[in-house]
Amino acid sequence: MPVSIKKKYLETWANYLLNYSLGGIKPGDIIMLKGEHICWPLLSILQDKIFAAGAIADINLVAPDNDRGKVWGASMAKFGSVTQIQQVPAWLEERYRKMTKYIEILGAEFPELFRNLPGEKLQAIMKADEPFKFIRLAKPWVLTLFPTPGFAELEGMSLKEYTAVIVKASTVDPARLEKVEEDVYQAMKNTRLVRILTQPPRSRKNLELQMDISKRNIIKCTGKNNFPDGEVFTSPDANSVEGEIYVDLPVFYSGTTIQGIYLRFEGGVIKKYKAIKGMEALTKIIETDPGSHRLGEVALGMNKGIQKVLKHPLFVEKVGGTLHIAIGSSYPECYVTDASSEEGKKSIETFLQKGIMNKSAQHVDIVTDFRPGGAGRAVYLDGIQLKVKNNLWIVPRQK
Numbered sequence: 342m343p344v345s346i347k348k349k350y351l352e353t354w355a356n357y358l359l360n361y362s363l364g365g366i367k368p369g370d371i372i373m374l375k376g377e378h379i380c381w382p383l384l385s386i387l388q389d390k391i392f393a394a395g396a397i398a399d400i401n402l403v404a405p406d407n408d409r410g411k412v413w414g415a416s417m418a419k420f421g422s423v424t425q426i427q428q429v430p431a432w433l434e435e436r437y438r439k440m441t442k443y444i445e446i447l448g449a450e451f452p453e454l455f456r457n458l459p460g461e462k463l464q465a466i467m468k469a470d471e472p473f474k475f476i477r478l479a480k481p482w483v484l485t486l487f488p489t490p491g492f493a494e495l496e497g498m499s500l501k502e503y504t505a506v507i508v509k510a511s512t513v514d515p516a517r518l519e520k521v522e523e524d525v526y527q528a529m530k531n532t533r534l535v536r537i538l539t540q541p542p543r544s545r546k547n548l549e550l551q552m553d554i555s556k557r558n559i560i561k562c563t564g565k566n567n568f569p570d571g572e573v574f575t576s577p578d579a580n581s582v583e584g585e586i587y588v589d590l591p592v593f594y595s596g597t598t599i600q601g602i603y604l605r606f607e608g609g610v611i612k613k614y615k616a617i618k619g620m621e622a623l624t625k626i627i628e629t630d631p632g633s634h635r636l637g638e639v640a641l642g643m644n645k646g647i648q649k650v651l652k653h654p655l656f657v658e659k660v661g662g663t664l665h666i667a668i669g670s671s672y673p674e675c676y677v678t679d680a681s682s683e684e685g686k687k688s689i690e691t692f693l694q695k696g697i698m699n700k701s702a703q704h705v706d707i708v709t710d711f712r713p714g715g716a717g718r719a720v721y722l723d724g725i726q727l728k729v730k731n732n733l734w735i736v737p738r739q740k
Contacts, residue, residue, distance in 0.1 A: 344488055344500065346382060346508055353512045354485070355386040359394075361515060362483035362565055363442050368395035371439055373477075375401040375410050376446030380487040383446055399440060406454040408595050409447065411470040418458040418466060426465045437476045447655060448487035449596075452495060456596030457621070463595070464629045467702035474702075478673075479681055485511060485568040486655045495593060496651055506649050510656070513646060515564030518571050522561045522643045524736040525573045525727070529559045532722040535577070535639060537664060539587040539709055539716050541603065547718070550606065550666075552639060553581035558675045562643075571644025571659040576675035579699040580609040582636045589716035590663065590708040593652040597622040602707055604668075609696065610634050611668070626668055632701025638667035641720070642708070645732040654706045662712040662729040664720055669703030 359366050366372065372391050374384050384400065391398040407414030412429050413421070449455075486492075486507060493503035533555040539548045557575045564570040588602040601617025611634045616623045627633050645661035658665040673680035676698055677688045692698035711717030711729050720727045720734075728735045 344379070344382065344490075344504060346488075346504065348386075350508050350512050351383055351386045354383065354508075355390055357512075357515065357564065358387065358444055358483055358485060358568060359390055362568055363444070363481050366391055366394040366396045366442075370394075370396035370441045371399055372396060372442045372444060373399045373401050373437070373440040374444050374446070375403060376487065377403045377405060377448060377450055377489075379450040379489050380446040380448045383485075383487050387444060399436070401436075405449070405451050408449070408455040409445070411466055412473065413466050413469065415455040415458055418455075418462045421462070423462060423465045426462060426469050429469050434472070434476070437473050440477075441480060443477045443480055443482040445482070445484045446487050447484060447653070448489045449491050450489055452491045452593075452596040454596070458595065460625045460628070463625055464702075467629055471702040483564075483566055483568055484655060486653055492653065495598065496653075506651070510569040510644075510647055513569070515568065515570055518563040518643065519561070521645070521733070522563065522571075522573050525641055525643065525734050526559055526561050528722050528725060528727075528736045529554065529573060529575065529641075534721075534723055536719075536721040537586060537639075537709075538718040538720070539589075540718050541587040541601075542589070542716060548585040548587055550582070550584040550586040550604075552577035552583070552636065554578070554639065558678070560672070560674065562640075567655055567659070569644060569647065569656075569659060571647065571661065572640045572642050572665075574638055574640030574672075574675075576638050576671035576698065577636060578697045579635045579637070579671065580696045582606045582609045586666070586709070587716050588666075588707040588709050590650060590657055590710050591618070591652045592654055592657060592705070592707055594619070594622050594626065594654075594705060598652055599623050599707075606636070609636070626703055626705050629669075629703050630701055632699050633669045633703040635669075635699045635701070636666055637669050637671040637699050637701065637704055638665075638706070640665050640667075640706075641727075641734050643734060650710070654708075657708045658706045660708070660710075661732040662734060663708050663710050663715075664717060665706045665708040668705045668707065669699070669701035671699040673698075
């Protein structure tokens with residue numbers, strides 16, 4: 342069944358991506374548009390607007406068996422070797438370096454094609470793809486999610502219902518988030534220790550995870566890189582992460598749903614982990630490399646307009662009243678102002694050597710619900726306990 346979205350909504354969506362998220366398009370720009378053919382309705386509108394602005398649209402169509410257009414897809418993981426995986430064509434790097442801006446349209450026609458791939462070769466593909474991730478992260482970029490029948494089925498929704506949720510969230514003015522996120526942003530800027538209290542529904546045991554975010558840059562997310570958006574995040578001192586956490590909301594990863602995640606950190610390293618559902622997928626994530634045994638991000642979901650909890654990370658991590666952490670790579674912008682400058686590069690190398698910053702081929706967001714009925718119990722920014730009101734994190738007024 343084809344996806345049906347009115348052109349006026351696609352136009353609004355595309356305008357936000359080009360003019361708000363990427364800050365506008367000018368002659369001389371080369372914008373890579375990456376996504377599967379099923380995302381063509383949005384890709385096509387974007388392409389037309391880019392050419393009309395005098396720029397170049399580089400259409401990077403993704404094979405249906407390739408999760409997010411990595412250097413290799415499922416066929417290589419199933420039938421190739423690690424040696425073959427390492428033979429990434431040189432022209433691919435040149436293509437990424439030539440682009441000036443990047444838009445990725447997430448949305449898979451057949452997500453089952455890249456499910457349950459061989460662990461060793463999947464990890465090798467992630468490592469081979471890592472350099473391209475860092476190339477695009479150093480340039481203006483934005484991700485958005487296009488509704489597909491395959492993803493609707495994973496969510497247990499009809500295509501019509503799923504499409505309505507995606508389109509509604511993707512056609513709202515993202516500038517509204519600036520004010521909504523300000524109080525939490527200011528509170529995190531002045532915080533040293535974050536304490537996260539959760540409780541698994543089965544054991545009812547109280548768990549606590551803590552980490553140091555002092556001296557880190559705090560980032561307000563208002564649609565510049567993810568669209569839709571709504572979070573305030575930072576990367577902690579990776580060495581400081583200590584304790585246990587339970588993550589209750591389902592997350593979609595490489596065609597598989599993972600849910601009911603337990604993690605125990607000692608000295609910044611994951612020493613024990615398990616999942617009620619998707620344990621094999623969680624193992625593949627954590628066992629990718631040394632950095633995938635550590636933490637790269639902590640964030641508060643701030644979009645109260647997204648109330649339907651979807652499994653896709655782009656949506657579930659934005660839900661107001663949730664908190665997510667990321668297994669794997671840290672964000673350079675949380676440590677330095679300009680990661681591309683010589684001074685910034687030197688500082689990042691120092692942070693990496695000291696283990697304060699974390700590098701990994703993985704960056705997988707996992708989400709705990711702190712709204713009524715969720716496994717989340719409390720979040721403290723130093724001595725301040727945040728509250729959830731009307732699906733939004735609130736910083737209580739200090740007397």
